[in-house]
Amino acid sequence: MAKYIVQGGNKLEGEIRLKGAKNSVLPIIAATILNEGESVIHNVPNISDVKVMIDILKYIGCYVKMEGDTLTIDTKNVNSSEIPESFVRKMRSSIIFLGAMVSRFGHTKISYPGGCEIGPRPIDLHLKSLSQMGVNIEETHGYIKCNKQHNKACEINLDFPSVGATENVMLAAVKTNGVTKIYNCAKEPEITDLANFLNSMGADIKGAGNSCIEIHGVNKLHDVEHRIIPDRIAIGTYLVAGAITNGRIIIDDIIPSHINSIVSKLRETGCEIEYINNKVQLIAPKTIHSIDVIKTLPHPGFPTDMQAQMMALMTLANGACIINENIFENRFKHCEELIRMGANINVNGKLAVIRGVDKLMGAKVESFDLRGGAALVLAGLAADEYTEIDSIHHIDRGYEDMEKVLTSLGANIIRA
Numbered sequence: 001m002a003k004y005i006v007q008g009g010n011k012l013e014g015e016i017r018l019k020g021a022k023n024s025v026l027p028i029i030a031a032t033i034l035n036e037g038e039s040v041i042h043n044v045p046n047i048s049d050v051k052v053m054i055d056i057l058k059y060i061g062c063y064v065k066m067e068g069d070t071l072t073i074d075t076k077n078v079n080s081s082e083i084p085e086s087f088v089r090k091m092r093s094s095i096i097f098l099g100a101m102v103s104r105f106g107h108t109k110i111s112y113p114g115g116c117e118i119g120p121r122p123i124d125l126h127l128k129s130l131s132q133m134g135v136n137i138e139e140t141h142g143y144i145k146c147n148k149q150h151n152k153a154c155e156i157n158l159d160f161p162s163v164g165a166t167e168n169v170m171l172a173a174v175k176t177n178g179v180t181k182i183y184n185c186a187k188e189p190e191i192t193d194l195a196n197f198l199n200s201m202g203a204d205i206k207g208a209g210n211s212c213i214e215i216h217g218v219n220k221l222h223d224v225e226h227r228i229i230p231d232r233i234a235i236g237t238y239l240v241a242g243a244i245t246n247g248r249i250i251i252d253d254i255i256p257s258h259i260n261s262i263v264s265k266l267r268e269t270g271c272e273i274e275y276i277n278n279k280v281q282l283i284a285p286k287t288i289h290s291i292d293v294i295k296t297l298p299h300p301g302f303p304t305d306m307q308a309q310m311m312a313l314m315t316l317a318n319g320a321c322i323i324n325e326n327i328f329e330n331r332f333k334h335c336e337e338l339i340r341m342g343a344n345i346n347v348n349g350k351l352a353v354i355r356g357v358d359k360l361m362g363a364k365v366e367s368f369d370l371r372g373g374a375a376l377v378l379a380g381l382a383a384d385e386y387t388e389i390d391s392i393h394h395i396d397r398g399y400e401d402m403e404k405v406l407t408s409l410g411a412n413i414i415r416a
């Protein structure tokens with residue numbers, strides 16, 4: 001299995017530009033099956049999760065072409081509404097096809113997704129909402145079978161503002177007669193991007209980005225062209241790379257309101273951060289100040305997808321930090337690996353206490369999940385000598401050519 005070898009100690013300096021957001025492009029790719037026509041999507045990251053989505057589209061009969069960062073998908077000839085286990089195992093978020101398939105065909109059969117590296121990830125809210133929308137759901141032999149019984153709108157109150165459940169309801173409701181309302185929906189920027197994509201396709205969705213979304217049913221959709229929003233989590237990850245190496249970096253193509261919660265925490269560490277047009281510049285302090293508390297919350301709170309990377313930074317801060325992980329039950333697997341590198345971390349349930357140390361030591365560590373893996377690379381950039389990070393296929397799920405981006409900033413990192 002592929003690994004990264006990082007020689008720590010280089011200050012990262014320079015300017016980078018990253019591709020679009022993984023968490024936008026994945027539901028948008030699923031949404032392309034709604035219009036029975038062509039979708040052209042720009043700013044698509046070349047990551048393994050996108051490749052799995054493309055494989056699923058091809059499996060169900062779509063024409064797909066990727067040229068540079070532009071993905072063209074024609075869904076006219078889709079001939080299957082079934083997604084087998086092999087795909088869902090590779091990528092849990094393929095569950096987003098539930099809403100898309102129900103919208104296109106009124107029925108689907110998708111393998112049940114298990115938990116994943118960050119803990120159990122139930123889909124009860126997805127299924128409860130679809131069932132309130134008139135979809136009959138049968139769970140048999142590890143598969144979920146959905147059959148739409150009627151085409152009438154309804155009001156959904158989510159018990160938790162789940163990103164995936166909000167997306168599935170939006171997709172399923174696009175062609176439903178009347179106005180479907182989702183209360184307590186997710187407000188993440190990727191929800192707004194999906195709504196914008198669907199609206200450009202002819203849907204009528206209002207309120208995305210707020211806690212109530214209204215989907216006014218339409219009869220007809222058409223071809224669409226769309227650019228994916230910048231990846232706020234990849235941007236945050238590379239900002240931390242600048243901070244942890246006492247560096248100075250500029251990232252082009254950012255949307256300030258999407259990264260405010262990350263930037264405000266990085267400012268607490270003493271980093272000077274400025275927005276210049278659509279770029280962000282970070283100048284790291286000599287000593288990283290510790291942050292008292294980092295609480296992960298739904299947007300606009302601090303994102304769980306940046307928790308591990310901030311923890312890596314806190315291992316070298318000048319004091320103690322409490323991280324409170326409120327979104328996922330088991331998103332602390334990176335702690336043990338950071339401890340192997342000399343970090344001082346105590347985990348108790350949803351809380352991790354990180355006491356800053358003077359230095360980290362290069363070690364052999366394993367990436368167990370996407371962001372945990374990124375955190376280990378960040379720690380390796382600042383550690384003494386060599387860090388070997390195993391199982392980097394997790395990192396490849398969400399970061400395009402991480403080693404090339406870091407090398408362009410002066411890091412010493414190779415893929416082996």
Ligand SMILES: CC(=O)N[C@H]1[C@@H](OP(=O)(O)OP(=O)(O)OC[C@H]2O[C@@H](n3ccc(=O)[nH]c3=O)[C@H](O)[C@@H]2O)O[C@H](CO)[C@@H](O)[C@@H]1O
Nearest residue numbers: 023093121122123124125126162163164165304305327328
């Ligand atoms: C592809 C994608 O966009 N992934 C993101 C999405 O995942 P995802 O859409 O899976 O995350 P959710 O917002 O649904 O999950 C948030 C919390 O709700 C719980 N829950 C969710 C659904 C459900 O039916 N029942 C239930 O209990 C989950 O277990 C978790 O504890 O949002 C997460 C939270 O911002 C991010 O970390 C992921 O990167």
Ligand SMILES: C=C(OP(=O)(O)O)C(=O)O
Nearest residue numbers: 023092093305370371398
């Ligand atoms: C948890 C993540 O993604 P996914 O929902 O695709 O597993 C992530 O992007 O950090």
